[in-house]
Each structure stands twice: as structure tokens, then as C-alpha cells.
Amino acid sequence: MNIEEQYDKIYRYCWYKLKNREAAEDITQEAFLRLLNSGGYRDTGRSLQYLYTVARNLCTDEFRRIKPDLLPEEVPVPGPEEKTVTSMVLREALDELNPEDRELLLLRYVNGVRMSVLARLYGVSRFALYRRLAGITEALKKKLGGSEFLE
Amino acid sequence: MNDKSLNDKLKRALAAEFAPPEPMRKREFLRKVRGEGVSSLGFVLIQLPYIRKRVWLLSLAVLAAGVWAALRTGPASVWAASALMPWLAVTAVTENTRSAACGMAELEMSTRFSLGSLTLARLGTVGAVHFVLLCTLSLVWGGDGISAVRAGIYILTPYLLTLCLGLPLTRKTGGGWPCFGAAALVSGVGLFFRGVRLYEPELVKYWVLAMALMALVAAAEYKKTIFSKEALLWSLS
Known part of the structure; x- marks a missing residue:
């Protein structure tokens, strides 16, 4: 496993969940430290599942511990004024999806997590996951209808 | 219903949409973590001194006996080398039972590296050394009337057969003694049938076919042996 590459991906996932750089980075590092201290998981090819499970649970704990509105507001790069019209269209389409579906899109299409890992992470069969992803992408495409992404 | 359902442009746009701010402490963390880690080669080198000396001594003894017999009797007596090989395989298989035989399995499972990794490193190291040794013996036994490749087949097949029998036996019993029985059986069969055109x-x-089949079975048995250690670890955690 390429730790540097996975660090970026786990950090992106944590940041998506918390929208706070400090907390996201703390949780990313904690997840890696726990993985490195658990030889069993590290050697059985389930490192990714372990990392995402720990990161998700820690993010949930953090979310409960500090109310989201108390977390310092951080705006992702680029800022709204720098965004192109097409990315704003995409943002609006994503906003219309439910948070779980957005998370699945991030994990599958941005972080490139394998279907087998995702299926174990969500506790569903691969077939069910394929169907769910197909539904999400279909819904996203419908919301983007006619935009340049579909050309 | 796969990655093709989103085009590259949309995937790039999604990546930009989910892009977080630059992490602040990544380099420092990675430097610290890597400093504590051990490379695969480093891990194997750490394990090297823990392989029993008798494994190396017995391997050397088999090599010496093989070379001596080749020089003394010539390629026509390749059956002698073939009958020696099961005893070489015993050293590889019994190394796998060392933790359990010495009552150290529990301790090894609680250490920094899993028992499966240790077994893989040790069996891999012994296997690599044996491969070099078998190649050397094949070259020594090859000569008039018998090629080095044919000699290699006669030498490798009983070695693999002993692995195929010895690995499941040691896995089931936890001790190395059944492997000695398997080696004696394979060696004895080779010696017994030497007069009935087995080496014609x-x-x-048929030897090539048997060797290919046994190579596949031995690889599967190695895999099962490594995974059995991990299954033990998981059931204890």
C-alpha cells in the first residue's frame, strides 16, 4: 500500500465528512497509526477497509463531540468566485443528492476505492453496490442534463 | 454498471469538487512513520538469523552428498539424487512448524509482525536457497546420456511431492515428524522403483506432467499454510 497516496485519500474523505482541516488531518493520522499498530489487519490485505472504517468512526465521534456549527468554517479551494459555471452546475447537482450518495461517489470515483472494499465497508453485496452506484450516477446525470459533462 | 458510467471529464470535475485544502502535517507524519517501518528486504534479513542452523547444515549435507554421488557414479545413477531430495524438502517444511514445536506460536502472534509474515519470510528464504541448490545439483547430474533439464525434473519432482505431502500433514498435526514419514515414503518409492524403468x-x-501438477499443489499448500497462521491470529484477536 502506498501510504502517501492513501494519506491524501483518507484526508480527503475526512475533510469531506468534517469540513475542518485540523480535525481531518488529526483523524487521518490516527487512522494510520492504528493501522500500523495492528499487524493482523496490515497483513491480511484489508488495510483499506480498516483505514476507512476507523476514519469513518472517528469522524462520527468528532462530529458528535463538537457540534458542526462550532467547527471553524473552512472554504474548499477554489473559492466560489473562482469557480466556473460548469463546476457550479456540478455543485448544485451534488447538493441535490443525499449525503450518503455523495460519499459513495467520492469513495468510488474520486478516491478509486475498489468495489470489493466498498461492499465490505458498507456491509452489502457487490451486486447491491453496483445497482446503488448505477442509480446514483443516473440521478447525477439527470440533474446535470445537457451540461458539458455529458458530451 | 462500472467506472465507464462516468466519463473522465466528470470524474475530474468531481475530484476538483471534493478537493480538500492542502494538509499541513503530512510530510512530517510520513517521515516519522517511514522511519519506524521496515522494508520487505529488511524484514527478510531480520528473519535470516532465526532460521535454524540445522536447516542450512542439512541442506549443505544434501548438496555435498549429491555432488559426491554424481562424481562417483555418473548421470546414470540420477535416482540416487532423486531419493535424496525429499530429505531436503523436510528441512523446508519443518521450519514452518518451529513456532508451534517450541511452544512460541502464542508469543510470535503478539509481536510486531504477524506469524503469517514470519512464516512467509522464512519459507521463502529457505525455498529460494533450495532452488539454487536444486539447480546446482541438476547441472552436476546432467552429463552423458542425460541432460541437465531431465536431471532437474528427476530432482525437483520428489522435492515437490514431499512438500505436497508434508505441508498438509504438519498443518494438521502441528509437528514436523509426519513430514519425515512422508520424505521416507517418497524416497523409498523412488529407490524401490529405480529398477523398473522409472527413469527411462x-x-x-509423465515426470514433467507430475512435476507441473505438484508445483501447483505445493503452491496451493504454501498459501494454505500461510493463511492458516493468519486465521489463527484472527481467531485469537
Whole structure:
């Protein structure tokens, strides 16, 4: 496993969940430290599942511990004024999806997590996951209808 | 219903949409973590001194006996080398039972590296050394009337057969002694049938077939042995 590459991906996932750089980075590092201290998981090819499970649970704990509105507001790069019209269209389409579906899109299409890992992470069969992803992408495409992404 | 359901442009746009701010402490963390880690080669080198000396001594003894017999009797007596090989395989298999035999399995499972990794490193190291040794013996036994490749087939097949029998036996019993029985059986069969054209050129194709089959079975048995250690770890955690 390429730790540097996975660090970026786990950090992106944590940041998506918390929208706070400090907390996201703390949780990313904690997840890696726990993985490195658990030889069993590290050697059985389930490192990714372990990392995402720990990161998700820690993010949930953090979310409960500090109310989201108390977390310092951080705006992702680029800022709204720098965004192109097409990315704003995409943002609006994503906003219309439910948070779980957005998370699945991030994990599958941005972080490139394998279907087998995702299926174990969500506790569903691969077939069910394929169907769910197909539904999400279909819904996203419908919301983007006619935009340049579909050309 | 796969990655093709989103085009590259949309995937790039999604990546930009989910892009977080640059992490602040990544380099420092990675430097610290890597400093504590051990490379694969480093891990194997750490394990090297823990392989029992008798494994190396017995391997050397088999090599010496093989070379001596080749020089003394010539390629026609390749059956002697073939009968020696099961005893070489015993050293590889019994190394796998060392933790359990010495009552150290529990301790090894609680250490920094899993028992499966230790077994893989040790069996891999012994296997690599044996491979070099078998190649050397094949070259030594090859000569007039018998090629080095044919000699290699006669030498490798009983080695693999002993692995195929010894690995499941040691896995089930936890001790190395059943492997000695398997080696004696394979060696004895080779010696017993040496007079009934077992090593005739027309039977080489069957030897090749048997060797290929045993190579596959031995690989599967190695895999099962490594995973059995991990299953033990998981059931204890």
C-alpha cells in the first residue's frame, strides 16, 4: 500500500465528512497509526477497509463531540468566485443528492476505492453496490442534463 | 454498471469538487512513520538469523552428498539424487512448524509482525536457497546420456511431492515428524522403483506432467499454510 497516496485519500474523505482541516488531518493520522499498530489487519490485505472504517468512526465521534456549527468554517479551494459555471452546475447537482450518495461517489470515483472494499465497508453485496452506484450516477446525470459533462 | 458510467471529464470535475485544502502535517507524519517501518528486504534479513542452523547444515549435507554421488557414479545413477531430495524438502517444511514445536506460536502472534509474515519470510528464504541448490545439483547430474533439464525434473519432482505431502500433514498435526514419514515414503518409492524403468527417457513426459501438477499443489499448500497462521491470529484477536 502506498501510504502517501492513501494519506491524501483518507484526508480527503475526512475533510469531506468534517469540513475542518485540523480535525481531518488529526483523524487521518490516527487512522494510520492504528493501522500500523495492528499487524493482523496490515497483513491480511484489508488495510483499506480498516483505514476507512476507523476514519469513518472517528469522524462520527468528532462530529458528535463538537457540534458542526462550532467547527471553524473552512472554504474548499477554489473559492466560489473562482469557480466556473460548469463546476457550479456540478455543485448544485451534488447538493441535490443525499449525503450518503455523495460519499459513495467520492469513495468510488474520486478516491478509486475498489468495489470489493466498498461492499465490505458498507456491509452489502457487490451486486447491491453496483445497482446503488448505477442509480446514483443516473440521478447525477439527470440533474446535470445537457451540461458539458455529458458530451 | 462500472467506472465507464462516468466519463473522465466528470470524474475530474468531481475530484476538483471534493478537493480538500492542502494538509499541513503530512510530510512530517510520513517521515516519522517511514522511519519506524521496515522494508520487505529488511524484514527478510531480520528473519535470516532465526532460521535454524540445522536447516542450512542439512541442506549443505544434501548438496555435498549429491555432488559426491554424481562424481562417483555418473548421470546414470540420477535416482540416487532423486531419493535424496525429499530429505531436503523436510528441512523446508519443518521450519514452518518451529513456532508451534517450541511452544512460541502464542508469543510470535503478539509481536510486531504477524506469524503469517514470519512464516512467509522464512519459507521463502529457505525455498529460494533450495532452488539454487536444486539447480546446482541438476547441472552436476546432467552429463552423458542425460541432460541437465531431465536431471532437474528427476530432482525437483520428489522435492515437490514431499512438500505436497508434508505441508498438509504438519498443518494438521502441528509437528514436523509426519513430514519425515512422508520424505521416507517418497524416497523409498523412488529407490524401490529405480529398477523398473522409472527413469527411462520415454517416461519423461509423465515426470514433467507430475512435476507441473505438484508445483501447483505445493503452491496451493504454501498459501494454505500461510493463511492458516493468519486465521489463527484472527481467531485469537
